[in-house]
Amino acid sequence: MEKLKTKTESIEGDFEITRRNFLKIGGAVTAGIAVSNTVGAGETKTKESGTSPGIEGKIFHSVCPYCAVGCGMKIYVKDNKVVHIEGDEENPINRGSLCSKGNAAIQQIYNDFRVKEPSKKTGNGHWEKILWNDAYNEISEKLKAIRTKYGPDAVGFYGCSHATNEEDYLIQKIARIFGTNNIEHQARKCHASTVGALAPSFGRGAMTNHWVDIKNAKCVFIIGSNIVENHPVGFQWVTEAREKNEAKIIVADPRYTKTANMSDIYMQHRPGTDIALINGICKEIIENKWYDEIYLMNRTNTPFLLNNEGKLIEIKISALPENKKLKIRSGSDNDKAIKIKITGKDENGKDIPFEEISLDGKNFVLSKNKFSFVSKIENEKASGEVEILDEQDKEISKIPAGVKVYGDCYGAYAGVWTAEEMKANKDTVFSKLVEVISPYTPEEVEKITGVEKETIKQTAEIFAKNKPVTILYSMGTTQHTTGVQYIRSYVVLQLLLGNIGIPGGGINAMRGISNVQGATDMGLCHILPANF
Incomplete structure (x- = not known):
């Protein structure tokens, strides 16, 4: 059996990763991002329609497999080989743009490091290539042996959000035929806290709005995300909101990132103090009466009454x-x-x-x-x-x-009749919210977060006077042990301002892969979707 090679062979010979080569590559990638014009400081770039001149081949339309923006791609195929990949100018999300990752997608097919054959680890720690049939047979026999000895739940299946819906459906089908419900994919480890927060808040654990809808915002609050580098084509919609609506961009991040560099206000809070920061902003909004009373009365549970145990007073309708x-x-x-x-x-x-x-x-x-x-x-x-x-x-x-x-x-509950009662009655959800956030004065929040109190006041006022506001977040939020409560605090902020369920508003969880939702909907989770 032939051992796998550990370095790439090319016309120019072997390429070895050294510190000098790594720095050269890093510089080239940075330059490539700058040249791509997906996050330009000037006007938003949109590719003109038509095909690339001088490139021949049949065009197939697809979607970039990387981040959650899901950019449209045009794939040129000639003589049964992919010869070129470019952005699809007719796709409404990316309008022909691709970032450095999307532009390099052809490497998934032709990179020398691509694994094209199955391999088996030998006793000396090396990987050796084996035949496909041998791999299938050995995997099948071992799975059957484990099921016979320990039962089907001794095995777990882990799917893939990079795969298509059809592939994901087959993965979960294999698992369920095997007899187990132990099946997951990337969503469990990256955005489980999103589902834990947004599903009980709004009924669904996903972006409340759409990438394109960001252009309707008059203020964009980015927290727990470096969207400029991690979702670069998605940032074009933030740029468009700034250009067309004069939208303010506010960034909260312990690190000074390229996203922070694009902001109007940058809040460098201490890691783990997000809830205190958001509560401080909410307190400013409430004390200055910048909240939307009509929205709160008609669209939220703030006028609902709580009993002595702190639970909603339910009215049974059956x-x-x-x-x-x-x-x-x-x-x-x-x-x-x-x-x-x-x-x-x-x-x-x-x-x-x-x-x-x-x-x-x-x-x-x-x-x-x-x-x-x-x-x-x-x-x-x-x-x-x-x-x-x-x-x-x-x-x-x-x-x-x-x-x-x-x-x-x-779900029917007892509540008060007017906004004045909502504020005056100590048993309403609104009054309990006021009570919970009362300690978070600007001075106290400054001590906790390190963000100056004047910046907190300024941010709250910008949120209140530049609606609609949209919130963008990703793994910088979800990976905390208290990530669910971080996101719930975003919910409170947006509901106070009436920014949920409107164009340009919402709470938008930016996933890491374009087909996270599709994989979940196809059954790569312990709960079967409603459409099964």
């Missing part, structure tokens, strides 16, 4: 056992013309329009429609407790006195 009418009963005869609006489905599964039921001082009233399923209840303020029963007096829901019902059958 299905009826049979097709019945509803009784509405008030615990107070003083409630005059209290209106209850109920919606749901009839016995045929069709939606029933809102039904308005008024209490006029009687003990109870009966609904006009019959419901097989109640999906939502809306109410007016009542001085006494309101009960919703079926015709057999079985309780469907109970609304405490004086509260507003927020939500539906998937």
Whole structure:
């Protein structure tokens, strides 16, 4: 068997990595990034349409396999060989640009170090090439032996986010045929904290907006990321926001990076003090009343009430056992013309329009429609407790006195009615937030983070007066042991300002590989996706 070579052979002979060669390579790569114009200081560069002159071959369209930007590529193939790779000028994400990694993607195919044959480690520590059939047979026999002796869960399968959806589907299929649910890919180690924070906050653990949408921002907050070097083509959208919207760029990073060099404000906080930094900014926003009251009341849980245990007061809304009418009963005869609006489905599964039921001082009233399923209840303020029963007096829901019902059958909670109540009532989520961040004065945050208090105040004001704000982060955030709480603090900041669910806003987790989401959606995780 032939031993694998440890250095590259070329026309010019062997190439050995030395300190001098390494420095030369580093200088060349830096120059290449500068020349590529993907993060230029002037106007945003967009490649003109058309093919590269003088290059022949059939063009195939693909996606760069490296970072999460997912740049479109045009691959030229001639005589069954890739002869050239360039950016796809019709792709809306990169518009023809590629960074140094994308431009070198052809090396994945033709680099001398590419492994083209399976190898087996020998007893002396060397790798020796073996035939494909021998490799398949040995892997299969060993896997079967392990399953027979220890069971299928003794084996774990680790997939790949660089692969296509089709390849990832086959990987998870092999694992499940083998009989185990022990399957993962890169997302577990790079952005598990993103899912742990964004999924309970918004329902999905991914970027809330899109790369192209960054151009709509009027302020870009970059924390835990060196986007200029790690997602260089994605930074063109930050550049475009600055050029077209005069967007402010604010960077928080313990290291002074190329991204920090592009910022209007740079906050060099101590490692591990992100939460204190964000809490200090939130405190400034609250104390100066820069938060969006209407947004908080209509789109967040800040007006919800907490009980003595610090938990939300849930209002149960559930299905009826049979097709019945509803009784509405008030615990107070003083409630005059209290209106209850109920919606749901009839016995045929069709939606029933809102039904308005008024209490006029009687003990109870009966609904006009019959419901097989109640999906939502809306109410007016009542001085006494309101009960919703079926015709057999079985309780469907109970609304405490004086509260507003927020939500539906998937989660309904008691809350206050106005923004003034939200701020004044000590049991609201908003009041608890104010209480939690109260120690984070600019002076205290300066002691913790090392960021000057005037910079913290200035940053908070820029966020408040230059909306929409988008937050960009990546591994500098996720890899902390408290990474979930870092990201949850970003959530609080953006919700206070009303920057979620709007163009140019959001919290955008920049993944390390373009098909992290696809790999997860194809089943490379312990939980099967909903579409399986």
